[in-house]
Amino acid sequence: MERIPVNPGVVDWSGENPGMYLKESAEGPFVTLISFFRVVRSPHGRGHAAFLLLDSQGEGKDPKRPNLCVTDNEPLARYLKDHFVAYFGAFRGVAGLAHVRFEPGSNFVASGDALTSYTESFRHAGGEVRLTWEGLGDAFLVEFPKDKSATGRHEMFSLFVDAHAVDASINGRAVAGRPFPREFAGKKESSTAFLAFSETWVKA
Numbered sequence: 001m002e003r004i005p006v007n008p009g010v011v012d013w014s015g016e017n018p019g020m021y022l023k024e025s026a027e028g029p030f031v032t033l034i035s036f037f038r039v040v041r042s043p044h045g046r047g048h049a050a051f052l053l054l055d056s057q058g059e060g061k062d063p064k065r066p067n068l069c070v071t072d073n074e075p076l077a078r079y080l081k082d083h084f085v086a087y088f089g090a091f092r093g094v095a096g097l098a099h100v101r102f103e104p105g106s107n108f109v110a111s112g113d114a115l116t117s118y119t120e121s122f123r124h125a126g127g128e129v130r131l132t133w134e135g136l137g138d139a140f141l142v143e144f145p146k147d148k149s150a151t152g153r154h155e156m157f158s159l160f161v162d163a164h165a166v167d168a169s170i171n172g173r174a175v176a177g178r179p180f181p182r183e184f185a186g187k188k189e190s191s192t193a194f195l196a197f198s199e200t201w202v203k204a
Contacts, residue, residue, distance in 0.1 A: 009202035013042035017199045020166050021090045021192040022177025030056050031177040036120050047073025048108040053096040060099050067096040070105035070124040087150040127171025135164035142185050146204040158199035162191040
């Protein structure tokens with residue numbers, strides 16, 4: 001069937017959504033879950049939201065392992081949490097997401113060439129957060145139809161780049177875990193750390 005040039009669906013949000021899903025061992029659980037959003041269009045306008053689950057299986061009561069969402073647009077962040085992040089495979093049913101604490105953030109800055117490395121940095125009450133993706137692979141385009149997308153209600157389009165190493169810290173303290181290989185969207189050589197650019201969720 002010929003594809004029409006204009007998608008008839010409603011765009012719920014569009015922007016960037018790189019992630020770091022980190023483990024201590026290949027067979028172990030995720031010990032750190034990070035999903036960063038830079039949204040350029042949504043029902044709640046523009047903004048940033050960094051979900052930082054450093055105690056992904058718990059309540060984040062340890063100050064050294066909090067479960068945070070650092071954002072400059074809290075309505076947007078809550079919208080993303082309830083309607084999207086909660087449905088992402090690594091976050092689905094995770095206890096830490098239910099205990100995430102929202103904190104105001106500022107100075108959201110992206111840097112790097114996105115060919116060899118890429119960094120998102122920002123500030124909040126606890127200090128500076130730096131998220132760096134390294135060892136970047138080739139870019140590949142993902143198109144998920146509604147029945148295969150995380151929400152089951154949207155088509156999802158995104159440009160992905162695998163990262164084989166990360167350097168993530170909060171106020172100079174490194175987070176736990178590292179990325180591991182995974183199978184994703186039929187692409188065998190993928191990673192649990194990745195860049196996701198031009199990500200768009202369309203209500204089908």
